Every structure is written in C-alpha cells, then in structure tokens.
Amino acid sequence: xxxxxxxxxxxxxxxxxxxxxxxxxxxxxxxxxxxxxxxxxxxxxxxxxxxxxxxxxxxxxxxxxxxxxxxxxxxxxxxxxxxxxxxxxxxxxxxxxxxxxxxxxxxxxxxxxxxxxxxxxxxxxxxxxxxxxxxxxxxxxxxxxxxxxxxxxxxxxxxxxxxxxxxxxxxxxxxxxxxxxxxxxxxxxxxxxxxxxxxxxxxxxxxxxxxxxxxxxx
Numbered sequence: 174x175x176x177x178x179x180x181x182x183x184x185x186x187x188x189x190x191x192x193x194x195x196x197x198x199x200x201x202x203x204x205x206x207x208x209x210x211x212x213x214x215x216x217x218x219x220x221x222x223x224x225x226x227x228x229x230x231x232x233x234x235x236x237x238x239x240x241x242x243x244x245x246x247x248x249x250x251x252x253x254x255x256x257x258x259x260x261x262x263x264x265x266x267x268x269x270x271x272x273x274x275x276x277x278x279x280x281x282x283x284x285x286x287x288x289x290x291x292x293x294x295x296x297x298x299x300x301x302x303x304x305x306x307x308x309x310x311x312x313x314x315x316x317x318x319x320x321x322x323x324x325x326x327x328x329x330x331x332x333x334x335x336x337x338x339x340x341x342x343x344x345x346x347x348x349x350x351x352x353x354x355x356x357x358x359x360x361x362x363x364x365x366x367x368x369x370x371x372x373x374x375x376x377x378x379x380x381x382x383x384x385x386x387x388x389x390x391x
Contacts, residue, residue, distance in 0.1 A: 318339060346358065
C-alpha cells in the first residue's frame with residue numbers, strides 16, 4: 174500500500190510539472206505572418222474591406238503575396254513608408270476590384286469616379302456609352318477572386334505604383350433591351366486574368382490608392 178501511495182504521489186508531481194510547462198503562454202502564439210513571394214499556382218481566398226487603410230484582422234501568411242520580380246520594389250516601398258502593409262493593401266485592392274467592376278457593369282460611373290484616374294474613367298465611360306447606344310445590358314458578377322498578388326512594384330520619388338495580378342471567376346451575361354440573353358451564361362463562370370495598376374503619393378496623409386491602368390494578362 175505504501176508503494177502505491179508513493180507511486181501515485183510521483184505521478185501527480187510529474188503531471189503538475191508537465192502542466193506548468195505545456196500550459197504556459199510563451200508570447201509567440203500569435204506572431205505576425207512573414208511577407209513572402211507568391212506561388213503563382215496558389216489560391217488565395219478573397220478578403221473584402223471598405224478601404225485600403227481600414228483596420229483588418231490579421232491575415233494568413235498565404236495572403237501576403239507578391240511575385241518574385243516585385244520583391245525589390247516592395248522592399249523599397251516598405252523602407253520609404255514603414256506604415257505600408259502588404260496584406261492590408263491586397264485586401265483593399267480586392268475590394269476595389271469588385272466595387273469598380275460592379276459599378277462599371279451597372280453603368281454607375283459616379284460610384285467608380287473617385288477610385289480611378291482620368292484616363293481609366295474615360296475608358297470606362299466610353300465603354301458604357303457604347304453599350305447604351307447598342308441597347309445592351311451587362312449582368313455580370315464576380316463569383317470568386319482566386320488570387321490577388323503584386324506582380325510589379327516601383328517607387329518614383331514619392332509616387333508608388335503597384336500592379337496587382339487578379340485571377341477571378343466571373344459570371345457574365347449580356348442582354349438586349351427586351352431582357353433576352355444575347356451572350357454569356359450565369360451557370361458557366363469565365364476565368365479572367367487582369368493586371369491593375371494602382372498609384373499613391375506616399376508623402377501625403379491620404380491612404381487611398383488610385384487605379385491608373387487596367388490590362389488583361391495574355
């Protein structure tokens with residue numbers, strides 16, 4: 174009996190020691206993710222924010238994505254503007270991508286005007302005008318943004334340019350004035366690859382980025 178009691182006390186002591194070690198908080202449980210180049214084949218789930226500088230929850234490491242050729246430019250931007258956050262920028266870029274496209278498809282030029290420069294606005298405006306002239310109605314929607322990664326980054330004095338490579342699935346339908354479908358299908362999403370370039374003067378307090386160029390990846 175004495176031996177059993179001694180063994181029980183030893184087991185209890187060991188158990189308490191393990192708990193004291195394994196149960197401790199080390200202060201490293203929620204480390205910030207490390208910036209890393211993007212895997213071109215990686216899939217990034219969309220994150221939506223109302224503006225590029227809005228407070229956001231910590232992102233997964235896979236969300237902090239830039240292609241290898243953008244690395245020097247991103248590091249130069251981080252050195253010049255320590256407040257710049259890659260994850261937050263990409264969240265804002267994805268939100269802008271959805272918002273601008275949806276406004277364009279609806280023909281709501283007033284909604285997209287504050288977010289694009291004059292050249293991009295004129296391009297969108299001309300396209301909307303042509304659509305109206307032909308009596309066509311676009312009924313598109315972004316099904317999912319598969320990936321958003323910074324493909325190029327440059328800093329010219331205090332002007333930063335970031336080009337984001339978007340891969341998205343878009344359901345597209347074009348209707349005539351009678352509402353008849355003349356092109357596309359909502360059941361079959363089309364994969365798109367777009368390159369959008371955003372600009373910002375980092376010497377100002379304005380945290381917003383302006384869309385200055387759009388292109389399709391070949």
